[in-house]
Amino acid sequence: MRVAVVQFPGSNCDQDTLWALRLVGLQAELVWHTEGSLEGFQAAILPGGFSYGDYLRAGALAKFSPVMQEVRRLASRGYPVVGICNGFQVLTEAGLLPGALLANTNLHFTCKEVFVRVERIDLPFTSGYSPGQLLRLPIAHGEGRYYADAETLERLEQNHQVVFRYAPPPSTPEATGYNPNGSLHDIAGIVNEKGNVLGMMPHPERAVEEVLGGTDGLGLFRSLKAALEVLLA
Amino acid sequence: MQETLPPLLQETGIPPHEYREIVRLLGREPNRLELYLFKVMWSEHCAYKNSRPLLRLLPKEGPAVLQGPGENAGVVEIGEGWAVAFKIESHNHPSAVEPVQGAATGVGGIIRDIVAMGARPIALLNSLRFGRPEDPRTRYLLRGVVEGIAHYGNAIGVPTVGGEVYFHPGYQENPLVNAMCVGLLRVEELKRSRASRARPVYYVGSKTGRDGIGGAAFASEELSEENESKRPSVQVGDPFMGKLTLEVTLEAIRQGLVEGVQDMGAAGLTSSLSEMAHKSGLGLELDLDRVPRREPGMTPLELMLSESQERMVLVPRPGKEKDLEALAARFGLDAVPVAHMIAEPVFRVVAGGEVVAEVPTQALAEAPTYVREGREDPAIAQARAQDLSGLPLPQDLQGALLRLLASPNLCSRAPVFERYDHQVGTNTVLLPGKGDAAVLRIKGTRRAIAVKVDANPRYCRLFPRLGAMHALAEAARNVSVVGARPLAYTDGLNLGNPETPEGYFELSETIHGLAEASRALGLPVVSGNVSLYNEGPNHRIPPTPMVGVVGLLEEVERRAELGFCKEGAFVVLIGPEEGHLGASEYLWLEHGLEAGSPPPLELALEVRVQAAIRELIGRGWVQTAHDVAEGGLAVALTEMCLPYGLGATVELRSPARPDALLFGEAPSRVLFTVDQAYLQASAEYLEGLGVPYRILGQVGGDRLTILLPKARLEWSVDDLRRAWEAPLREVLP
Numbered sequence: 027m028r029v030a031v032v033q034f035p036g037s038n039c040d041q042d043t044l045w046a047l048r049l050v051g052l053q054a055e056l057v058w059h060t061e062g063s064l065e066g067f068q069a070a071i072l073p074g075g076f077s078y079g080d081y082l083r084a085g086a087l088a089k090f091s092p093v094m095q096e097v098r099r100l101a102s103r104g105y106p107v108v109g110i111c112n113g114f115q116v117l118t119e120a121g122l123l124p125g126a127l128l129a130n131t132n133l134h135f136t137c138k139e140v141f142v143r144v145e146r147i148d149l150p151f152t153s154g155y156s157p158g159q160l161l162r163l164p165i166a167h168g169e170g171r172y173y174a175d176a177e178t179l180e181r182l183e184q185n186h187q188v189v190f191r192y193a194p195p196p197s198t199p200e201a202t203g204y205n206p207n208g209s210l211h212d213i214a215g216i217v218n219e220k221g222n223v224l225g226m227m228p229h230p231e232r233a234v235e236e237v238l239g240g241t242d243g244l245g246l247f248r249s250l251k252a253a254l255e256v257l258l259a
Numbered sequence: 260m261q262e263t264l265p266p267l268l269q270e271t272g273i274p275p276h277e278y279r280e281i282v283r284l285l286g287r288e289p290n291r292l293e294l295y296l297f298k299v300m301w302s303e304h305c306a307y308k309n310s311r312p313l314l315r316l317l318p319k320e321g322p323a324v325l326q327g328p329g330e331n332a333g334v335v336e337i338g339e340g341w342a343v344a345f346k347i348e349s350h351n352h353p354s355a356v357e358p359v360q361g362a363a364t365g366v367g368g369i370i371r372d373i374v375a376m377g378a379r380p381i382a383l384l385n386s387l388r389f390g391r392p393e394d395p396r397t398r399y400l401l402r403g404v405v406e407g408i409a410h411y412g413n414a415i416g417v418p419t420v421g422g423e424v425y426f427h428p429g430y431q432e433n434p435l436v437n438a439m440c441v442g443l444l445r446v447e448e449l450k451r452s453r454a455s456r457a458r459p460v461y462y463v464g465s466k467t468g469r470d471g472i473g474g475a476a477f478a479s480e481e482l483s484e485e486n487e488s489k490r491p492s493v494q495v496g497d498p499f500m501g502k503l504t505l506e507v508t509l510e511a512i513r514q515g516l517v518e519g520v521q522d523m524g525a526a527g528l529t530s531s532l533s534e535m536a537h538k539s540g541l542g543l544e545l546d547l548d549r550v551p552r553r554e555p556g557m558t559p560l561e562l563m564l565s566e567s568q569e570r571m572v573l574v575p576r577p578g579k580e581k582d583l584e585a586l587a588a589r590f591g592l593d594a595v596p597v598a599h600m601i602a603e604p605v606f607r608v609v610a611g612g613e614v615v616a617e618v619p620t621q622a623l624a625e626a627p628t629y630v631r632e633g634r635e636d637p638a639i640a641q642a643r644a645q646d647l648s649g650l651p652l653p654q655d656l657q658g659a660l661l662r663l664l665a666s667p668n669l670c671s672r673a674p675v676f677e678r679y680d681h682q683v684g685t686n687t688v689l690l691p692g693k694g695d696a697a698v699l700r701i702k703g704t705r706r707a708i709a710v711k712v713d714a715n716p717r718y719c720r721l722f723p724r725l726g727a728m729h730a731l732a733e734a735a736r737n738v739s740v741v742g743a744r745p746l747a748y749t750d751g752l753n754l755g756n757p758e759t760p761e762g763y764f765e766l767s768e769t770i771h772g773l774a775e776a777s778r779a780l781g782l783p784v785v786s787g788n789v790s791l792y793n794e795g796p797n798h799r800i801p802p803t804p805m806v807g808v809v810g811l812l813e814e815v816e817r818r819a820e821l822g823f824c825k826e827g828a829f830v831v832l833i834g835p836e837e838g839h840l841g842a843s844e845y846l847w848l849e850h851g852l853e854a855g856s857p858p859p860l861e862l863a864l865e866v867r868v869q870a871a872i873r874e875l876i877g878r879g880w881v882q883t884a885h886d887v888a889e890g891g892l893a894v895a896l897t898e899m900c901l902p903y904g905l906g907a908t909v910e911l912r913s914p915a916r917p918d919a920l921l922f923g924e925a926p927s928r929v930l931f932t933v934d935q936a937y938l939q940a941s942a943e944y945l946e947g948l949g950v951p952y953r954i955l956g957q958v959g960g961d962r963l964t965i966l967l968p969k970a971r972l973e974w975s976v977d978d979l980r981r982a983w984e985a986p987l988r989e990v991l992p
Contacts, residue, residue, distance in 0.1 A: 035499070035502075035503055035590065035591070039416070041684075042685040046685075060589075074683075076498070076502075078499065079498065080414070080499075132992065135409050135678050137676075137677055137678070137680045137681055164682055168413075229682070232685055237700055237815055237816075238682075238685060238687065
């Protein structure tokens with residue numbers, strides 16, 4: 027089982043994602059965006075960064091990269107596809123996930139730790155977590171405010187497509203102001219209807235070792251590994 | 260001579276005596292283009308005309324040093340085949356005129372310097388100075404500079420892990436923006452700016468446009484009322500192209516395609532190519548017709564002076580030319596052989612098949628240097644000598660701490676560093692605000708490096724020599740306090756006009772101070788930058804030696820952060836309880852005075868204190884430690900309460916004035932906590948070293964309580980936090 031980490035020009039979390047995947051024992055490789063085939067890969071990750079310098083609009087140009095045809099093919103066949111941060115933006119631009127990511131309400135790039143609640147654990151990305159578990163994960167983005175029209179939001183909620191939601195810290199469960207970017211419904215991550223395409227703004231690959239200050243992102247990569255083992259068994 | 264070419268001399272601003280020297284070196288009159296080559300290469304920014312004789316005083320050798328000053332960056336070895344390249348550089352004048360792009364291209368430029376050594380950038384730091392915080396222009400500059408740093412650093416994917424922001428009226432007319440970058444490399448991949456005979460020289464990266472023309476020369480003049488007209492001298496940064504250029508360069512080095520690398524920075528093609536030729540002991544012929552350009556109709560002069568960003572010079576190994584071109588093409592970048600090395604030691608520029616300039620490389624590289632007479636500004640000597648013994652005793656100690664915490668120079672920096680990606684690369688062990696220095700682990704090893712940049716403008720203004728010594732001692736102390744052994748430093752020297760006696764005095768004293776502290780602390784300088792002429796019509800900036808120290812942690816697990824994290828741990832102070840009020844933040848804030856002498860610095864004691872805290876951390880006895888700096892003991896204790904919201908109760912016994920006890924400043928002081936189990940062993944160890952210390956109290960609760968001989972002071976940690984967090988948030992929401 028091999029995981030492709032797609033490198034667009036301007037991606038900058040590609041190496042970090044590769045490191046996290048290999049840390050849990052997954053075989054992972056970098057794939058340049060001009061690659062026309064993802065033959066032999068059973069999962070793809072679109073990493074964070076500034077693909078094409080965020081020119082035009084974050085993620086707007088990357089969707090035209092040749093490799094995206096193959097990412098669609100993997101997704102349509104039910105293989106896991108994950109977009110983290112800029113990767114999430116690319117997935118919404120490419121129409122693989124609904125909605126859009128707009129400028130944060132504070133109108134600037136924000137890098138800090140947030141808490142997110144795990145809303146579903148029946149997915150190839152979250153089986154290692156417990157229901158309602160609070161994760162401490164870093165965010166680093168200027169355009170992470172999840173937006174969709176009311177109808178889409180309702181559908182997302184009805185289908186339980188919201189996977190991660192921003193939440194107050196466990197020490198102050200009543201606190202407000204925990205949503206770092208103004209996302210509707212506190213959405214930090216969603217899946218498609220089939221549940222095999224995940225987009226999320228927080229960076230799980232930055233929380234995989236104690237020395238980095240936390241390991242709450244490890245569960246995502248471990249879940250992916252377990253899912254791929256089942257998929258290929 | 261003046262009679263023959265007055266208009267051209269007037270146009271270039273080259274002084275007549277330097278013009279005569281140029282004519283002597285050439286053996287003829289230069290043409291206009293040649294004269295401009297001299298103007299930029301002999302600018303203070305490129306040639307260090309006033310500082311070079313003084314910089315010879317600084318120690319540059321050390322067991323870890325692989326590359327000292329003179330290359331794109333310095334390099335020190337950190338073991339297991341790894342080395343780090345680092346350098347600090349100023350971008351003051353561009354940032355004063357166009358803060359966003361000025362700061363952004365400052366970051367881009369220092370990143371390219373690190374890449375040119377064959378190193379992958381792993382950390383950015385910055386050191387910023389602004390004028391009066393309440394002034395609207397200060398806010399405009401601060402917001403712009405922070406936005407520029409974030410814009411470039413976040414996009415190119417290098418974490419901004421540390422820095423400092425100071426406000427002082429002396430920077431009102433001339434803010435300072437210095438950026439430091441640290442890169443990681445395998446020792447065997449170290450690259451230098453060299454090329455061998457007959458090799459083609461490739462231009463890689465963005466195309467050349469009309470931006471940034473004459474930037475190096477602009478950096479070497481005082482700022483004037485006509486600043487706005489200098490906007491075309493400011494370069495425009497493109498982190499996306501910067502990222503592609505970085506990846507192509509590092510991949511070319513990894514694949515063994517190149518023998519030499521040079522960043523194209525200040526003075527663009529002129530400086531990068533002529534310096535590489537000079538360092539290689541050869542000459543170079545540049546064909547301007549081959550230079551990729553953004554716009555038609557650019558003259559040879561514009562091409563030679565353009566400081567368009569995101570450009571590198573790569574010299575391929577024989578037979579690897581096509582591989583290099585193919586690699587660049589994969590990233591969609593230009594890679595064009597614009598020049599070739601020649602045996603004759605001249606810098607020759609050809610355009611349209613004709614030689615348009617030809618100058619000996621040595622003549623460009625070796626500008627005249629100046630040693631001048633310095634004289635201290637009597638007003639500063641007078642302020643330093645001011646007797647502070649009559650200072651009224653404080654009425655409101657309780658409120659004074661809250662006011663200090665809310666002061667622009669001591670309040671929380673989170674509103675600034677939250678705008679920077681400080682984690683990309685997944686090496687950042689101590690996030691900003693968590694420790695006295697940034698700590699970055701080295702993947703695949705147990706090692707880590709610690710980095711800190713520091714300078715106190717008040718100390719340096721009142722006593723330039725002692726202030727410079729403090730800057731190096733404090734940056735090194737911060738590195739030691741996280742548990743790392745300082746290895747070497749880079750210095751960003753920012754000063755006023757050296758052609759005035761006062762300016763030259765400050766330059767000379769600053770470097771003398773650094774040299775003395777360097778020798779005592781055993782720290783060599785491996786790279787640096789000198790930025791002079793930092794003054795406006797009314798003010799000369801305080802001397803500002805921004806010192807960036809890099810240290811090594813052999814085991815990343817054996818480190819300390821600054822926040823109290825364990826109830827019941829004992830709080831120990833290394834050094835005396837009483838600090839000095841001279842040049843202190845307290846004196847400025849509560850009495851509106853910048854006067855008196857900065858605290859004395861006993862370097863031999865400083866060395867012992869730093870060794871002691873490193874050893875305590877290295878033995879695994881101490882995990883929490885913090886330097887006592889501006890604002891004194893009370894502020895340092897508060898800073899330890901804030902990260903985890905844990906309070907402490909301490910008792911100070913000295914009979915000194917209470918403000919000197921609480922807010923007085925002194926070097927060689929460190930607060931740390933230790934569990935009961937290691938308390939006695941730690942105390943015995945410090946006694947054995949002859950390091951003064953006292954057990955002040957214990958960690959616990961949600962209040963900070965300080966008992967003085969005649970008073971009891973108490974604050975809730977929440978109140979302290981509110982005072983500390985608010986002020987900058989208002990400027991950077």
